[in-house]
Amino acid sequence: xxxxxxxxxxxxxxxxxxxxxxxxxxxxxxxxxxxxxxxxxxxxxxxxxxxxxxxxxxxxxxxxxxxxxxxxxxxxxxxxxxxxxxxxxxxxxxxxxxxxxxxxxxxxxxxxxxxxxxxxxxxxxxxxxxxxxxxxxxxxxxxxxxxxxxxxxxxxxxxxxxxxxxxxxxxxxxxxxxxxxxxxxxxxxxxxxxxxxxxxxxxxxxxxxxxxxxxxxxxxxxxxxxxxxxxxxxxxxxxxxxxxxxxxxxxxxxxxxxxxxxxxxxxxxxxxxxxxxxxxxxxxxxxxxxxxxxxxxxxxxxxxxxxxxxxxxxxxxxxxxxxxxxxxxxxxxxxxxxxxxxxxxxxxxxxxxxxxxxxxxxxxxxxxxxxxxxxxxxxxxxxxxxxxxxxxxxxxxxxxxxxxxxxxxxxxxxxxxxxxxxxxxxxxxxxxxxxxxxxxxxxxxxxxxxxxxxxxxxxxxxxxxxxxxxxxxxxxxxxxxxxxxxxxxxxxxxxxxxxxxxxxxxxxxxxxxxxxxxxxxxxxxxxxxxxxxxxxxxxxxxxxxxxxxxxxxxxxxxxxxxxxxxxxxxxxxxxxxxxxxxxxxxxxxxxxxxxxxxxxxxxxxxxxxxxxxxxxxxxxx
Numbered sequence: 010x011x012x013x014x015x016x017x018x019x020x021x022x023x024x025x026x027x028x029x030x031x032x033x034x035x036x037x038x039x040x041x042x043x044x045x046x047x048x049x050x051x052x053x054x055x056x057x058x059x060x061x062x063x064x065x066x067x068x069x070x071x072x073x074x075x076x077x078x079x080x081x082x083x084x085x086x087x088x089x090x091x092x093x094x095x096x097x098x099x100x101x102x103x104x105x106x107x108x109x110x111x112x113x114x115x116x117x118x119x120x121x122x123x124x125x126x127x128x129x130x131x132x133x134x135x136x137x138x139x140x141x142x143x144x145x146x147x148x149x150x151x152x153x154x155x156x157x158x159x160x161x162x163x164x165x166x167x168x169x170x171x172x173x174x175x176x177x178x179x180x181x182x183x184x185x186x187x188x189x190x191x192x193x194x195x196x197x198x199x200x201x202x203x204x205x206x207x208x209x210x211x212x213x214x215x216x217x218x219x220x221x222x223x224x225x226x227x228x229x230x231x232x233x234x235x236x237x238x239x240x241x242x243x244x245x246x247x248x249x250x251x252x253x254x255x256x257x258x259x260x261x262x263x264x265x266x267x268x269x270x271x272x273x274x275x276x277x278x279x280x281x282x283x284x285x286x287x288x289x290x291x292x293x294x295x296x297x298x299x300x301x302x303x304x305x306x307x308x309x310x311x312x313x314x315x316x317x318x319x320x321x322x323x324x325x326x327x328x329x330x331x332x333x334x335x336x337x338x339x340x341x342x343x344x345x346x347x348x349x350x351x352x353x354x355x356x357x358x359x360x361x362x363x364x365x366x367x368x369x370x371x372x373x374x375x376x377x378x379x380x381x382x383x384x385x386x387x388x389x390x391x392x393x394x395x396x397x398x399x400x401x402x403x404x405x406x407x408x409x410x411x412x413x414x415x416x417x418x419x420x421x422x423x424x425x426x427x428x429x430x431x432x433x434x435x436x437x438x439x440x441x442x443x444x445x446x447x448x449x450x451x452x453x454x455x456x457x458x459x460x461x462x463x464x465x466x467x468x469x470x471x472x473x474x475x476x477x478x479x480x481x482x483x484x485x486x487x488x489x490x491x492x493x494x495x496x497x498x499x500x501x502x503x504x505x506x507x508x509x510x511x512x513x514x515x516x517x518x519x520x521x522x523x524x525x526x527x528x529x530x531x532x533x534x535x536x537x538x539x540x541x542x543x544x545x546x547x548x549x550x551x552x553x554x555x556x557x558x559x560x561x562x563x564x565x566x567x568x569x570x571x572x573x574x575x576x577x578x579x580x581x582x583x584x585x586x587x588x589x590x591x592x593x594x595x596x597x598x599x600x601x602x603x604x605x606x607x608x609x610x611x612x613x614x615x616x617x618x619x620x621x622x623x624x625x626x627x628x629x630x
Contacts, residue, residue, distance in 0.1 A: 028543060030537060030539075030541070031540060034361065034363070035531070036456035037097040037363055039364070040090070041339055041367050042083035042086075043083060043105075043333075044067055044100070045067030045070060045133050046133075048065075049131070053099040053101045054100075055097060057097060062088075067133075067240075068238070073133060073329070073330050074330055082368050082445065085368070085449065086446060089445065093450055094454070094457025099361075101352060105332045109135055110328030111127040111326075115294075118293075125282075125284070127280065129275075131328065135280075137236050139325065141320065142233040143230055143232055145319070148226040149162060162227070163195060163257075164193070164256075165191060166229050166254070167230045167257075168190055168191070169227075169228040169309045170189070170190050171225055189288075191206060231249075231251060231253075232295070233248065233250070242437075242438075251264055262284060267281045280325070335380055336380050336383035336384040339352050339370060353365075364398065364456070366400065366402075366451075366452055372406060385402055386420070388402065392425065398531070399426065399524065401425075401455070402420075402425055404427060404428060404429035408430075414494055414496070417496050417515060422514070422515055423521035424514075428451050428497045430447075430499060432446075432450050432473060432480075434476065454473070454509055455468050463571070467613035468509070468512055469512035488510065497509070497512060497524075498511050514527055525613060530610070533608065544557060549601075551588075554587040554602070557602070558604070561585045562585045565606070566583075568583075569583065574609055574611065576609055583609065584606070586605040
């Protein structure tokens, strides 16, 4: 309470309005599954395009589990999600015994100064090609006899040093009696304390600036790196102007370090570089400095040398996708450190997600039925525990109508929906037709439906944009069998294309029969949850109850005006009670504020019936 201790005028701010509730987003999805590359632990990154997925998790190329080559179902599902209208997606990669690619660049003089390149993450996507290209800068030593250095020379720069006193008029190009050095110390330009040192040399005897003649040359050596990811659609990323010396801020060792301070770099820089302790040794190992003539060392002083003369290309190998992920891999592991969480557990700390799927987890059902069913149970359990999420379940491939009915009857949840059959597309990798799991398409349709119409509308009777067909072309009689069981079907209609033709959950409770009702209630509950956090620790008495009623009523009134609730009047659409009729004195004494909210949701017109009969002009009313 404000204090008034001295006479005066006091101006205070007060609020005469009820608090407002803002509706939460319902179109953010989370996919879990195997990929060709990328992190397998830690908080998943938000993706807003398929290009983001490619850069972090690899492309569409198939996975290899042991001797079996399997389509990259997760990548295809991500592509389908964005093509169908999705905008925000989290991916949690799972892997089972995958290995990381690596290679060693040997010291040409066998001096133990090898360079090791290792893929940052396990998987076949780490089998990249790395191209190192040495760049020789202009001479930065002036020729006016003062030996002043041009701006730009820093400690730990790697340089090509030419001693003019060793040259004679018959030389067509400078020799390199001193060769490649690194700058050990710079105090000020033109100072004699600028030292150029080679590894193993005594810094007190290494050439320094005061020992150089006016016509000597100093060229800074930098390295450009290009990393090419293999596959049907190879991608090349480049880094330029990197320093060979590991102590340099922009060195190969720092830019490609094992642990990077930038999260973006940690996700997108695909290799780890570990090399010798000095810049001249890195150049020596990468480009053959000090070896026989006609190698890279001959090109440093040659003005006609091209990039090809200063290039070293190496392939990383040994990266594998491991074995088929198990139900335990999909479930993931938890830890107090979020950086160690994996699988579905990694989604628990992300509040944005409202749609969860494991695209392709049901493939090879014949040989892995029990493990696949356990994976589905993990998905359902995750959504039930998180409350505000719905699982989009794939049917197993190659299942007859009777088999898919039996499969559906193994599960019962109001937080999950099952879709059948698989969707046929043209695989851009093989240019052949292929069947893909429906969950990626359905999650994208959910998001598109939410954006265009609203979460209250059933996500059905929507065109499947990426489909050229389905695994099976179902007819009405077959759907008559499947729809009552809660199996949502894809259908083809002449003149109307390929459509999703079902919007039911797999719940046996008729109150939660429809997907849109379940998702709409999740939207209402989460919106009210987040919009009323201010109530906690307020005084629990009549003024607070009235404020809560107004806050929730205003939110629901807006929902009714938007056509999301039944009823011709607000009182037919919803009610909000928060008073002595909803709380006992015991509740109040124990700090409980209880608000009872009832809403009449809009259900889909699943069966549209027109009754037509004959009528004659002289018929009586």
